Amino acid sequence: MSLELKNIEKKVGINTHIYSTSLKLEKNTINVLLGSTLAGKTTLMQIMAGLDKPTSGEIWFNGKNVTGMKVQKRNCSMVYQQFINYPNYTVYENIASPLAITGVNDDEIKQRVGKVAELLKLSGMLNKKPDELSGGQQQRTALARALVKDSDLILLDEPLANLDFKLREELREELPKLFEDRDCIVVYATTEPSDALMIGGNTATLLEGKVIQYGKTLDVYNKPENLISAKVFSDPPMNIAQITKSGDNCKFTDNDVQWKSSAKIKDGTYKIGIRPHNITTYKEGNNSVEINGKVQISELSGSESLIHFTNGNLNWVSLSNGTQQKNVGEDTKLYMNTDEFLYFDQNNRLVNNG
Amino acid sequence: MNKTINQKAWYFVIPVFVLVAFNAAIPLMTVVNYSFQETFGNNVFAWEGTRWFKQILLSERFHASLGRQFAFTFIILLIQIPLGIAIALTMPKKGWGVPVCLILMSMPLLIPWNVVGAMWNIFALPDIGFLGYSLNAMGFDYNFTQQPGDAWFTTILMDVWHWTSLVVLLSYAGLNSIQPAYYQAAEIDGASRWATFRYIELPKMKKVLTLAILLRFMDSFMIYTEPFVLTGGGPGNTTAFLSIDLVKMALGQFDLGPAAAMSLIYFFIVLLVCWVFYNLMMKNEAQS
Numbered sequence: 001m002s003l004e005l006k007n008i009e010k011k012v013g014i015n016t017h018i019y020s021t022s023l024k025l026e027k028n029t030i031n032v033l034l035g036s037t038l039a040g041k042t043t044l045m046q047i048m049a050g051l052d053k054p055t056s057g058e059i060w061f062n063g064k065n066v067t068g069m070k071v072q073k074r075n076c077s078m079v080y081q082q083f084i085n086y087p088n089y090t091v092y093e094n095i096a097s098p099l100a101i102t103g104v105n106d107d108e109i110k111q112r113v114g115k116v117a118e119l120l121k122l123s124g125m126l127n128k129k130p131d132e133l134s135g136g137q138q139q140r141t142a143l144a145r146a147l148v149k150d151s152d153l154i155l156l157d158e159p160l161a162n163l164d165f166k167l168r169e170e171l172r173e174e175l176p177k178l179f180e181d182r183d184c185i186v187v188y189a190t191t192e193p194s195d196a197l198m199i200g201g202n203t204a205t206l207l208e209g210k211v212i213q214y215g216k217t218l219d220v221y222n223k224p225e226n227l228i229s230a231k232v233f234s235d236p237p238m239n240i241a242q243i244t245k246s247g248d249n250c251k252f253t254d255n256d257v258q259w260k261s262s263a264k265i266k267d268g269t270y271k272i273g274i275r276p277h278n279i280t281t282y283k284e285g286n287n288s289v290e291i292n293g294k295v296q297i298s299e300l301s302g303s304e305s306l307i308h309f310t311n312g313n314l315n316w317v318s319l320s321n322g323t324q325q326k327n328v329g330e331d332t333k334l335y336m337n338t339d340e341f342l343y344f345d346q347n348n349r350l351v352n353n354g
Numbered sequence: 355m356n357k358t359i360n361q362k363a364w365y366f367v368i369p370v371f372v373l374v375a376f377n378a379a380i381p382l383m384t385v386v387n388y389s390f391q392e393t394f395g396n397n398v399f400a401w402e403g404t405r406w407f408k409q410i411l412l413s414e415r416f417h418a419s420l421g422r423q424f425a426f427t428f429i430i431l432l433i434q435i436p437l438g439i440a441i442a443l444t445m446p447k448k449g450w451g452v453p454v455c456l457i458l459m460s461m462p463l464l465i466p467w468n469v470v471g472a473m474w475n476i477f478a479l480p481d482i483g484f485l486g487y488s489l490n491a492m493g494f495d496y497n498f499t500q501q502p503g504d505a506w507f508t509t510i511l512m513d514v515w516h517w518t519s520l521v522v523l524l525s526y527a528g529l530n531s532i533q534p535a536y537y538q539a540a541e542i543d544g545a546s547r548w549a550t551f552r553y554i555e556l557p558k559m560k561k562v563l564t565l566a567i568l569l570r571f572m573d574s575f576m577i578y579t580e581p582f583v584l585t586g587g588g589p590g591n592t593t594a595f596l597s598i599d600l601v602k603m604a605l606g607q608f609d610l611g612p613a614a615a616m617s618l619i620y621f622f623i624v625l626l627v628c629w630v631f632y633n634l635m636m637k638n639e640a641q642s
Contacts, residue, residue: 051538072544080535088557098543145543 001027001062003048003153003185008057010043010209017043019210020057025185025202030176032196032217033189035206035232041189044206045155048187050074061152076153077146081161083138085130091117091141092126098149116144119178136167147178154179156188160195172198193235197221205232227348230273236306239274239316243343250338254312259289259338263352270351273342279318279334281307281326288335293318298326309334388614406615416616418591419599420623426506426595427574430513434570435563437514438521443551445526456526459519467516471583474512478584498585502592505585509593512580517573521566528562529555564635568628575624596620 003025010018018040025031033041046052047059050071058067066074077098085094095113104112117123120140130138139159146154156175160168176199179186188199196203196217203221204214205228213220213229224230231238242253245268250261253269278284279291293309293316300306305324308317309332318334326332343352389407392400410416445455465473480486480497485508489496498508532555540550578597581587587594587602594602600620604613 046538049538049542051541071538071541076542078538078542080539082533082535084533084535084539086553086557089553097545101544101549 001152001183001185002060004060005044005048006058006060008044008047008054008059010040010047010052011055017209018047018054021211023204023211023214025187027185028183030179030186030188030199030201032199032201032203033187033206034191034193034196034203036191038208039206039232040209041206042157043209045078045157045187045189048153049076049078049155051078074153075149075151076155077149077151078155078157079139079142079146079159081158083130083135083142083162085138085141085145087130090127090129091122091133094130094141095122095126095144095148098145102149112148113144116148119147120144134167135163136171139163139171143178147182150182150184152184154182154184154186156186158189158191161191176200193221193233196233203233205229207232223350224273224342225350227271227273227344227350230342230344230350234273234275236276236317236319239276239279239314241272241274241314242269243272244269252314254314255291257289257291257311259287259336261338261341261343262287263341263343265343265351269346271344271346271348273344274316274336275340276306276317276319278337278340279316280320280337281305281318281324281332281334282320283335285337285339287338289338291334291336293332293334295326295328295330295332298324298328300325307332307334385614385617388610389618391611393610402611406611407619410612410616410619415591415599416619419594419596422592422594423575423596426510426577427571429510430517430574431567431570433510433514434518434521435567438518438566439525439559439563441518441522442525442529443555445522447530456523459522459526462516462519463523465516467579468583470512470516471580474508474515474580475584478508500589502589505589505593509581509584512584513574513577516580517570521570524562524566525559528559532558560635564632568631571631572624572628575627 005021005023008018008021009016021044033044035041043052047054050059050066050069050073053068058065060066061074085091086097089097092113095116096109099109099112113126114123117126120143122137122140122144125133125137130141133141139162143159146156159175160171163171172195175188186201188195190196200217202215203217205212205220205224207228212232213225220229221233224233227240231240243250244253245251245261245263245265247267248260248262249258251258291311293307293311295307295309296315297308298305300323302323303321305320305322305326306317307320307324307326308315310316341352342350345351390402390404392402394400441459446452462470475483477483478486478498480490480499486496486498495501496504498504536554536558537550540554545553576597577595578601581593581595582598582601585593587598591599597620600613600616603609603616
């Protein structure tokens with residue numbers, strides 16, 4: 001089983017929503033579409049589902065061309081950001097609805113709904129209406145509806161975005177388990193890099209209607225092909241600076257901070273990307289380098305501290321473990337773990353990928 | 355905690371008191387006053403107790419006009435609500451069609467009631483009116499001034515023309531508030547058009563439809579101007595609805611006592627039906 005998009009393009013009027021895109025999603029995988037709002041995640045999903053037709057290009061499913069085939073014939077299910085359930089059906093009837101429509105017999109419906117309800121912890125509320133449930137339970141009902149029908153393709157469009165923090169964490173942990181022994185392709189759209197990392201599987205980074213990079217989630221994270229992909233897959237935003245390299249010595253263009261680099265790249269000028277958690281208030285790794293910063297904002301979340309600081313023209317973010325109390329305006333020393341630096345050439349392509 | 359006493363706030367309430375008093379309370383009380391007394395000229399009154407109420411409640415004339423009123427309201431609700439929903443469903447959701455449809459739909463609502471009556475009167479005249487002449491030319495024996503059936507047909511058609519738009523606009527607003535994701539979810543489930551309507555659109559329109567039915571009930575139950583101008587309650591008394599009958603009694607015959615009693619009964623019927631209806635709808639709401 002596989003889902004393949006071949007040179008899919010979507011135009012609405014004079015606006016291009018999806019630029020020519022090719023993607024191949026394999027059976028039994030979870031695929032994360034990662035990108036900010038308006039990156040084209042939802043459009044791409046609707047094209048995958050058959051809710052929307054591509055302007056050009058083809059969609060192949062299991063070796064068959066399904067471009068233009070109606071969604072009803074495609075055996076897929078979708079979960080939305082908003083909690084979509086039939087308002088005057090009970091939870092049981094809601095979960096049963098996709099089966100009832102296809103004419104599955106009552107005994108089997110009962111058995112399958114029971115199983116899914118248990119999996120999603122809905123057993124106790126099968127007789128309630130969606131209005132009587134909390135947001136988390138409503139979304140579980142919607143998930144149950146998507147899972148009950150043994151779809152070939154399950155699309156999750158930011159399913160956790162409207163949930164409060166606790167519920168989001170809880171459901172996010174459970175999600176990958178739900179799909180573990182299923183014979184299907186799962187596509188999960190999200191704006192949050194942490195979602196992609198927790199879910200694992202494969203990730204496609206998207207920006208403004210273009211798929212930037214697709215591959216195993218950890219590969220995309222650790223070895224972003226280019227600066228754009230790295231930026232999309234970084235939250236808080238990645239710190240970027242111009243550097244010059246000569247021999248083993250590297251130096252920022254904007255200040256005097258220097259370090260020895262083991263990256264096997266030619267001398268010249270590069271852009272580097274530093275993820276916020278590689279700049280800390282304490283030394284990490286064997287090759288850390290000190291940088292002075294003037295604290296702009298200091299956000300403490302308890303387990304982590306986010307410190308925005310400036311150094312000359314640089315306006316950076318650092319992320320340290322624990323509570324690191326800093327006052328605004330204070331001059332402080334921070335340490336960069338140079339082993340984790342990502343070097344990009346002037347065309348924004350990653351060069352130290354070996 | 356000590357509350358500061360400031361009675362000056364009462365001054366702010368006075369205008370409302372005065373307004374409501376002159377607007378509603380005092381006129382209503384005069385009606386109550388009339389309903390318990392026999393009125394003679396020169397402000398001479400005689401106490402009659404509940405006589406007028408008994409008389410009205412037992413009178414065949416009142417039963418007949420009340421029956422006609424319920425029949426009329428029932429028929430127009432039966433036509434306007436489904437028709438309104440159907441039109442709203444077929445209206446475009448985006449593009450230039452939206453403003454065009456909305457403006458066309460609100461046109462009838464903007465026309466004064468007596469103008470609607472006069473328009474339809476001329477429109478339906480059997481010898482010169484477009485509708486009347488056409489129907490007769492097609493071989494129908496149509497004359498709304500002489501045949502009760504035709505009079506009813508014309509009155510109902512007029513009301514449907516005038517007020518279906520209100521149901522359309524309310525339903526349209528209700529439909530537009532449904533997120534597209536609901537339709538997509540139904541599509542993915544493989545739901546038919548009817549199932550989508552029955553299980554998504556109808557439940558989501560419930561509140562606006564309750565409002566539409568209540569408004570249309572009250573308005574049609576109190577209808578006066580349009581049938582008065584169109585048929586004048588005729589031929590005979592066949593289209594004399596409650597309010598037309600009431601005005602005949604109060605101003606035509608100057609039976610102030612019975613007319614006042616009838617007004618109050620009329621008022622309580624409207625109040626009662628609305629209350630019952632509203633509670634029924636809201637009871638369902640609480641369940642779901």
